[in-house]
Amino acid sequence: MVASVAASSSFFPVPSSSSSASAKASRGIPDGLDVRGIVAKPASSSGWMQAKASARAIPKIDDTKVGLRTDVEEDAASTARRTSYNQLPDWSMLLAAIRTIFSAAEKQWTLLDSKKRGADAVADASGVGKMVKNGLVYRQNFSIRSYEIGVDKRASVEALMNHFQETSLNHCKCIGLMHGGFGCTPEMTRRNLIWVVAKMLVHVERYPWWGDVVQINTWISSSGKNGMGRDWHVHDCQTGLPIMRGTSVWVMMDKHTRRLSKLPEEVRAEITPFFSERDAVLDDNGRKLPKFDDDSAAHVRRGLTPRWHDFDVNQHVNNVKYVGWILESVPVWMLDGYEVATMSLEYRRECRMDSVVQSLTAVSSDHADGSPIVCQHLLRLEDGTEIVRGQTEWRPKQQARDLGNMGLHPTESK
């Protein structure tokens, strides 16, 4: 009867960034589709031009947003954002205020749900979660498995994004949405339409360990005229501390022509009852990622080819696989000493069975030792066709928690 987010990678021709496009596309919906976002927008596009002209023109993820805030907190945060956009106050003070709100919201969230979580940790662990918050939020717990961690003993960002996918699909299943394909409505099936991801923003607060149980809350929302938003909010079940947040935009593709499609009104009518009014948990204010600078001293990894098992049921490379390919061109010294804090991805083309992909990473050179590192990324075919543009921000790894007793989680060593 209704639809939700699909698990798939995407073909999404995001045009070059322009001020009008930025103002129009709150979650990065393509201009041609006349998308109107639902999150707060600046009063004028000139403000964005100013922002874009600032250092490195890097679309910084606004980390003021949190998942499932109360209305009061939401209003406070909204006011703070509107103030910042219209009056351009001191950014550092604003950021501090925002962090206070964020912290308070997280604490309240923790307190309000602490009792429930204890029960949920067991109840949800059957592998299928449940609907909460008036049936508009899907909740599921995940135990971090040993094969999801790396040599640093913590979960990889790919593993965590796989959990995003799993909750999205279980959400679809839970609301009865598996008509002819993952997340498809009857009207979509009738029109041969599937969901593909267009944009993904991720912020990782801390990377969990093997055995940690994390809880994911996810919901869908309207995103302009032709898109659908999906958000995730992840926290540690035991400590209540935030783990990760994610925001994404999904659009429609014709299964046969592999071209993007407008969102038919009939489909919109099917999915709207399941839309949450919540804001996105992360917001890049609709800014597009800059074109990859081929003159930069990029690290390049050539000859990447999809494996048979990289293909999902939509018969293209799964979007999480792209994250792995992006990391293939990141220098080892970064993988050893730093971790992804934020990631922005714009999916622009599908990758098929015969594709041969290049992964390019340009590392910012102006970072002091120990400070965050910003990278620009590009996945492209050998003929130059762009598949994914990406940007990541890396921070020094959290202090190694090797207790000389590798299997023990810090909380178990007491």
Next chain:
Amino acid sequence: MVASVAASSSFFPVPSSSSSASAKASRGIPDGLDVRGIVAKPASSSGWMQAKASARAIPKIDDTKVGLRTDVEEDAASTARRTSYNQLPDWSMLLAAIRTIFSAAEKQWTLLDSKKRGADAVADASGVGKMVKNGLVYRQNFSIRSYEIGVDKRASVEALMNHFQETSLNHCKCIGLMHGGFGCTPEMTRRNLIWVVAKMLVHVERYPWWGDVVQINTWISSSGKNGMGRDWHVHDCQTGLPIMRGTSVWVMMDKHTRRLSKLPEEVRAEITPFFSERDAVLDDNGRKLPKFDDDSAAHVRRGLTPRWHDFDVNQHVNNVKYVGWILESVPVWMLDGYEVATMSLEYRRECRMDSVVQSLTAVSSDHADGSPIVCQHLLRLEDGTEIVRGQTEWRPKQQARDLGNMGLHPTESK
């Protein structure tokens, strides 16, 4: 206080197959280590020579063994095996008899534990399983996740083997065995020893779907003088039907020199209390895989390099990753129409960060349409050093269960 199986890949110089070696190494322990296996052996090595001289000299996995059989069933199966080895009866009749035993054992297992399983499915799903069968078997449930399935909508063999690893490590954790490394005892830590896998046999009965909950039972046992065996038995929680069985042999490696080591008596004393008396669930009768024939018309995939996240906490490529590399040289028509039924792997060398690997697959040419296909595999470094020898048997895929309603499991379509 005690030890169990580690999650790691291996360096394991299996010598060329010889009759004496075969008779000595029930699970494929290297000759130099003077290993005495615990599973049934032939009365004389000449029997093996005869077997080896038979068609294609392919070590066929003996699928008569099942997990956790009753003593009566075990005796029956053992007798059948001994009979077959000594008297060489009609193989087809013997196989039929064995299948009957297997079927009866599975049924009894299902009946005996059907009540328990209902409760287990919830209780175990917290991500940590429990010890059963007098504390000698570790049991854990897994819900098959969407990112573990492929375009054919079923779990990959790699995903299932990842579950093997997870249960092994949780078993270690459960019996208190995380001293300085996955599965390490205090004496191992003192001697800088780690576990590495030497051999793996897998038989997949049926591939589960997304959302299916499977239950894994795993246990460790003695395996000759210098090895430890680990077995897995997997069945579907809802139907009780068998999913998969696995048998492996693990040996010790010096963490610093990366050379194999004998099993010190002090370590043996630590782990022996946790050994089960159960036979291995699969048995190749100690036969070694033949050397890969370079003159065969092999499919080759060159330039495979480990990714940062392929390394485990033992700082080498995880053994399950090798399975993925092996499948990289399997022709697409096979991946499309066939599925792995059995797999034998001999791990011979570690793979490190700077390794560049070739994957070779030789497909048997004497298979009729729709009949099983046998493949020989080799992973090697560019200088020819062997990393893994493998052999797989493929059967036509089970009838596609596309119900036109992809999210629905067959059992939900009623």
